[in-house]
Amino acid sequence: MKKVEAVIRHFKLEDVKNALSEQGITGMTITEVRGFGRQKGHTEMYRGTEYAVDFVPKVKLEVVVSTDNLKNVIDTVMRAAQTGQIGDGKIFVTDLADTIRIRTGETGEEAL
Amino acid sequence: MAVRSLFARCGLFFSVFLLVAFLASPSWAQVEGGRGLDASGLQKQVEKAHDTAESAALAGNNAWMLTCCALVLFMTAPGLALFYGGLVRKKNVLGVMMQCFFLMGLMTVLWALYGYSLAFSGADPWSSPPESFVDKDGNGQWSEGEPLTDDNKNGKWDAGVPNPAFNPYIGNLDNLFMQGVARTWDEEAHEPHTPMSDAIPSLTFMLFQGMFFIITPALICGAYAERMKFSTMVVFTILWGTLVYCPLAHWVWGGGILAFGGPYSVAGGALDFAGGTVVHISSGVSALVCALVLGRRLGWGHEDMRPHNLTYTVMGAAMLWVGWFGFNAGSELASDNLTSSAFATTHFAAAAGAIGWAFMEWLARGKPSVLGTASGAIAGLVCITPGAGFVNVMPALIMGAVAGIVCYFACGALKAAFKYDDSLDAFGIHGVGGTLGAILTGVFATRAAWDITENGTLLGLLEGGSVFWGQVVAAAITIGYCAVATFILLKILDVVMGLRVSQEGEVRGLDMNEHGEEGYIFV
Numbered sequence: 001m002k003k004v005e006a007v008i009r010h011f012k013l014e015d016v017k018n019a020l021s022e023q024g025i026t027g028m029t030i031t032e033v034r035g036f037g038r039q040k041g042h043t044e045m046y047r048g049t050e051y052a053v054d055f056v057p058k059v060k061l062e063v064v065v066s067t068d069n070l071k072n073v074i075d076t077v078m079r080a081a082q083t084g085q086i087g088d089g090k091i092f093v094t095d096l097a098d099t100i101r102i103r104t105g106e107t108g109e110e111a112l
Numbered sequence: 113m114a115v116r117s118l119f120a121r122c123g124l125f126f127s128v129f130l131l132v133a134f135l136a137s138p139s140w141a142q143v144e145g146g147r148g149l150d151a152s153g154l155q156k157q158v159e160k161a162h163d164t165a166e167s168a169a170l171a172g173n174n175a176w177m178l179t180c181c182a183l184v185l186f187m188t189a190p191g192l193a194l195f196y197g198g199l200v201r202k203k204n205v206l207g208v209m210m211q212c213f214f215l216m217g218l219m220t221v222l223w224a225l226y227g228y229s230l231a232f233s234g235a236d237p238w239s240s241p242p243e244s245f246v247d248k249d250g251n252g253q254w255s256e257g258e259p260l261t262d263d264n265k266n267g268k269w270d271a272g273v274p275n276p277a278f279n280p281y282i283g284n285l286d287n288l289f290m291q292g293v294a295r296t297w298d299e300e301a302h303e304p305h306t307p308m309s310d311a312i313p314s315l316t317f318m319l320f321q322g323m324f325f326i327i328t329p330a331l332i333c334g335a336y337a338e339r340m341k342f343s344t345m346v347v348f349t350i351l352w353g354t355l356v357y358c359p360l361a362h363w364v365w366g367g368g369i370l371a372f373g374g375p376y377s378v379a380g381g382a383l384d385f386a387g388g389t390v391v392h393i394s395s396g397v398s399a400l401v402c403a404l405v406l407g408r409r410l411g412w413g414h415e416d417m418r419p420h421n422l423t424y425t426v427m428g429a430a431m432l433w434v435g436w437f438g439f440n441a442g443s444e445l446a447s448d449n450l451t452s453s454a455f456a457t458t459h460f461a462a463a464a465g466a467i468g469w470a471f472m473e474w475l476a477r478g479k480p481s482v483l484g485t486a487s488g489a490i491a492g493l494v495c496i497t498p499g500a501g502f503v504n505v506m507p508a509l510i511m512g513a514v515a516g517i518v519c520y521f522a523c524g525a526l527k528a529a530f531k532y533d534d535s536l537d538a539f540g541i542h543g544v545g546g547t548l549g550a551i552l553t554g555v556f557a558t559r560a561a562w563d564i565t566e567n568g569t570l571l572g573l574l575e576g577g578s579v580f581w582g583q584v585v586a587a588a589i590t591i592g593y594c595a596v597a598t599f600i601l602l603k604i605l606d607v608v609m610g611l612r613v614s615q616e617g618e619v620r621g622l623d624m625n626e627h628g629e630e631g632y633i634f635v
Contacts, residue, residue, distance in 0.1 A: 044418060047483050047537060048524020051418045 001096040001109060002070050006061045007033065007089040008081040013059050019080040020063065023072060026112070028063040039087035058089060064099055066109045173311045176447035177320060183438025184323035188330050189213050191431035195490075196334055198424030199536045201417060203621025204338045205631040211333040211345060216326050218346065222353055223322040229287035230358035232321065237278045237367035237374050280368040280376035282359050293318050311446040320442060321361070328357055328391045334536030335399035336611075339409050339618055342626040344609045348601060356394060356597050360590065364390050370586045372579075373565060382586030383557055383564070383571070383579055385454065386443035388498025388549045389590045396543020397591050398598040400534060405602040406611050408533035410618050422483055429486035433462050436493045440500035453561055454500040458493065461512030465492020468516025484520065487541060491519035494545035498583075499553035502564070502571065507556035514552065515545050547587050554583030 008016060013030065020028065034055035041054035065073045074091060082088055101111040193212035197205050219227070287293055293314045298305035309317035329349045336345070363370040364384050372381040382389055409417065419425060441455035469488025470480035492512030496503075499511065523540035534540060557572035557579055559565075570577035605611060612618070617625035624630060 045477060045481070046419055047481075047487055048520070048527065051416060052414075053416065053418070 001099060001112075002065055002067055003094045003096045004063050004065060004070070004073055004077070005092040005094070006063075006077045006081065007035065007058045007091075008061060008077075009083070009087065009089060010057065010059050012081045012083070012088075013061070016061060016077055016080040019076045020073065023069075023076050025063055025065070025073065028061055030062070031060045033058050033060045037087075037090065056087070064096055064112060066112065169311065173446045174313065174316055176451070177312050177316045177442060177445065180438035180442025181316065181319045181323055183435045184320065184327065184442065185216065187432050187435030187439065188216055188323075188327045191428050191435050192327065192330055192333075193428065194424045195428030195432060195486075196337065196425075196536050198421040198426075198428060199334075199419040200338050201621070202420040202631060203623055205420065205623065206627055206629055207342070207622030208333060208337055210342070210627060211337075212330050214346070215330045215333075215349060218349065219326040219329065219353060220322060222350065223318075223325050224290060226285070226288055227325055227353060227358055228290075228293065228318050228322065229285050230283045230354065231325075231361035232318075232366050233283040233286040233292075234279055234362070234366060237275055237280065237371070237376060275375075278367065278376075280374070281362070282368075283362050283366055287318075290318070309445075317445065320445070321365075324361075324387055324391055324439075325353060325357060328387075328395050329353055331391070331395035331538055331542050332399045332402060334538030335403040335534050336406050337535040338622065339406060339612050340402075341610060341613050342622070344605050344611050347609065348605055351601050351605075352398065352598065355601070356398065356594055357390070360390050360394055360593070364586070370589065372582070377582075378589065379585035380579065380582040382498075382550065382582055383502050383553050384498045384550070384586070385501040385553075386440045386497045388494075388546050388553065389586055392494050392497055392542040392546025393550065393587055393590045394594045396539045396541070396546050397594045399538035400532070400543055401595050401598040402602065403532045403534040403539065405599065405606070408531075409535065410615060412533050419483065426482055426486050429490055433489055433493065436462065436497075440493075440497060444501060450501055450562055453505065456505045457496050457500050457503055457508035457561075460505055460508040461492040461496030461515070462489045463492070464509045464512030465489050465495065465516035465519075468492070468513035469520050470516075472517050472520045487519070487523065487537070488516035491515040491541050491545045494519075494542055495549035495552065497546070498549045499557060501562050502553055502557040504556070504558055504561050507552075507558075507574075511549065511552045511556065515548055518548055519545050547591070550583050550587040551580075554580035 006016070017028065034057050036054055036056055039056060041052055041056055043050050043052050045051075061077075063073065070093065074093070077091060098107055099109075099111040100107050189209070189212045193209040196208045196212065200208050292307055295304045295306050295315075297303075307314040329352055332349075332352075333345075359368075360370075362368045364382060365371065367374050367376075369376050369378050370382050370384075370389065371377055372383050374381055384390060411417070436458055437455055440458040441451050444451040444454055466485045466489035469491065470485040473484045474480045492515050495511050495515030496508055499508075503511065519541050522544040523537045526544075527534060527537070527540060553572070555573045557577065558575050559568055559571055559577075563569075564571070571579050573580045602611060613622065613625055
């Protein structure tokens, strides 16, 4: 099992969610996050004073998938979240020890 | 204002008298079948009609003025509390709101105890005629002797004899603890007696002025926001209210050294309808001194200090706009024709200010900001405050627009050039806008709006009058006095109590550090 964490643009969330659903992904978790990479921050002006905003708001989407399905999921996220401009975000993949469904006690891929 | 109301009431009395005299005239009496009225009956009817008319006028004036009292209180909180609260970081939102709300309590108590007395008590600056001068002909002329005459027929002895007992710098303690203001029991009449201030009860006048005493120091909060120790803020405000506001109100509105046309006035005194000098220049200049003496916030220039909730700020600005009708139109202290004029100038200036600032931003950086538009409305309102009852409605549009544009530069370029941390732009809007308003009032004031001298004297530069220099001098005196007094107070308090919270406290935020609470807990 792998955990896929994708940091993406807000306005791409809907596309990514729909694309993943079409690929049979049945669950995901999202978090509002702020951060920066190559895109860096931007500046905002409030009543004549300029403020540097280093941490840009993004959405982090977490989805746990079977190892077999990993490549498909990554391709799907990339296709749906890409604009080609700096600031499209990143995908992080980690090994996952286990998953447990609390209601039934099922474990592993059964619980996905 | 006092003079005109008195005059208006005499007029009212006279018209009622004519009406009753007509009704009671012999020809009318014949129609009624010969039931003529004797002299004492007529007298009684006149008195009754007069009392009825007077109580009707009082009902109108007092209802409007009590509404204005509430409107001006509403400006401090929620108006200013939201306007300022939204502009700070979220760890300081309660700190700012507390400063506004606490001052509503604190300043009111001071006002009741001694503030009102220091600002407004004291005899008339003009001498009253000696007892031998009586109006024995009943024609409104004091007929015996010549030097003390009512030349302008306005109920004042203005032949140039100032009252030597009058102190032009500060009021006295005559109204301490609300003496002479609160209702008292009149043994002779065997009924409660209500002291009056012209068209309204003294209680209403005291309340209305008390609301100004609250909001003026609350405006200064914008300069020391996010870093001043609460305990020091309380002591500073008590001292500032006592030593800066009360004298200044006495100077301008109590017949003192800046009162228009007063016997002790410097350069003829200032036209200040609703507090351009007393409220806005004083608070704005003191705010700048606070920002300079306290120093910048920790992390200024590199930390993220964006306003945490501009929706509050916009709502707060809208509430200030509404409350300002009470502030400005209420400063007529009655409900009459001039009240409508002051209401309209206030509204027009706010509108033009909002548009002026927004268009400046649109031109300068391509987008009109919400904060800029809200700030522009406030700048317009500040600017029209001294002139609300003196300028006409179309110049109010110009004053508002100019204020929006000038304050845009004051809050942006000026602040950036001198690098002071006037956190919420108390100086940029109130100090600059207030001074601009005082000067522009000297340009646009017109006798057509208010013939304050009651003899048709020309006022503003534009109509060829001469009040302009009085405006400039009064603004300069106010700026100088407020700057020096605030500086001294802060320096003393710095030694005695310390002005700022600890660095750790500042990082933690005033909400937790000073009050042990958080503004936002979403459980």
